[in-house]
Amino acid sequence: MAKSLFFPGNVPLRLSQIPRSISSHNQTNSSLPLSSTTKQFRHGFQRILHFDAKSTRSLCTKAVISEIPNQRYYPKVGAHSTGPIPASQLLQVVETAAKTGAQVVMEAVNKPQNISYKGVTDLVTDTDKMSEAAILDVVNKNFGDHLVLGEEGGIIGDSSSDYLWCIDPLDGTTNFAHCYPSFAVSVGVLFRGKPAAASVVEFVGGPMCWNTRTFSATAGGGAFCNGKKIHVSQTEQVERSLLVTGFGYEHDHAWATNMELFKEFTDISRGVRRLGAAAVDMCHVALGIVEAYWEYRLKPWDMAAGVLIVEEAGGAITRMDGGKFCVFDRSVLVSNGALHARLLEKIAPATEKLKSENFEHSLWFKPENYTTDL
Template identity: 35%
Template sequence: MNTAQIIDKAMVATEKAGAFLLESARKIQKSDIEVKGSNDFVTYVDKTAENMLLEELSSILPGSSFIAEESGISEKRGEFTWIIDPLDGTTNYIHHVPLYSISIGLMKGDELVGGIIYEPNAKEMFHAVKGEGAFLNNSKIAVTQNPKMADSLWATGFPYHQFEKLGEYMNFIAWSMQHTHGLRRLGSAAVDMAWVACGRLDGFFEFGLKPWDVAAGTILIEEAGGKVTDFSGGDKHIFNQELIASNPYIYEEFFKNFHEIFFRK
């Protein structure tokens, strides 16, 4: 079974988990919400959806390993590793804001080879396979070709527990508000990245992110022709908790201004 066939099967499992999220959204109660940390929540829905995915993905690739938001890192058992967020946008979900997603990345060794982001409210299934492009509901997608920050639309997320860089972050947000068409804060980093991949946004940046937030989005954007780095311009963004993603034409202008403002001494 090749990577494309693996991802096809995984999309079926993802759609089932998405149906569960939608069905459960109507039933969620305040008593179902657990607090993991400052502004960090989990519900039985996250846990059940993750267990559904673990079971299905294990059957697709027996012996594969997992890095998952709720259950953590499994023992390394084979060459393939699934990186899973069963509900990216839990805060939106518990407040009945209909924008959240399932995010699944697939690594072979240390290389991302596939990714899926599913936004069940809109029934939008994004997927990518290394070397084969990125797709939305099986139609090929691409990042924008806009080269100017002045004509761009970006997304970001606000830190919810790592506040030590909040001042620098807000300085750059203030600059962005004055030098772009605007910033959006959707509440799901995976959706932010999917929207960059399909050209709805020119770029996305955030810090404090986890591997399950960004793995699938990384391969989507790269296969759609975009560029993804950490804040230093390197390739440590999946495990380094910081990320810049954009079309390749606007990246340098963003990076220059971001560094001048965010790292100002």
């Protein structure tokens, strides 16, 4: 018998409970300047969905060093504000969307799955599709003029919107199909290309004892788990850290490079885990139970929610080459901040070498004509 998914107070959220207008004072994040050590390069977009024309961007491989010894700051990835929509209203819809998708997943988690394949080992279930449909219904009922990028449905809506919803209806589908814990529903919304609000519903436990916990964040508003504020760990030594990484389905140069990084960090840390769900991995960094997570070739729907939750919990986010990160990048390193520079000492050179071997590092899955502040 499938268990019901309950929310705070054991009362399921209903769309009718979402106020259309809730007053709120939005806090803003001021982005810190990049290091003067930069280099320019050209990039083009791969034709997978729709992408912008060629443009230039900066690569920053050094953090901004403060006057405080051993303290480094990294450029913020979150939006300066949630825009014209109050933060409380936007977050309530984001959380409701994620929890609505999670209800679909909860009802299916102990039942046989109808599985199909995107690749040799990259699978998708009917639950992925039903969860995304349920999430889209919430978004459309509240913000029908917003643009949506879903893992299963692709681009939907008006590309002139300042808002882009990045939806992963079931992050960790393989784990879900095997009833192995470490999967989640992830919903993040960007304002002009930068994360503004996020919610991740993580499934914990296992067969016969499934439960959930909900992570959430707004730009400048802090990060929370089940309504309680969370913060990254304060660990400053790699030797005392527990780390997490991930591997894509393609066993190519990026896969081999990360396998070497996996070996190196396993040798010098308390261990490196591979759990199989990017949103979950990032939320664990935000919760302070692991110190860092990195991976190549993630998609916007994998990262949009998680990176904001980590940043609002006090963590740091860059690309794996050390450059300023955005959700359309092909690599990410998130950490508690204190370890970030130490991790980059090994990760950045390996990534630069990979780029010299024709690893594609341009932005991808950025909808054509979508306006950003990037």
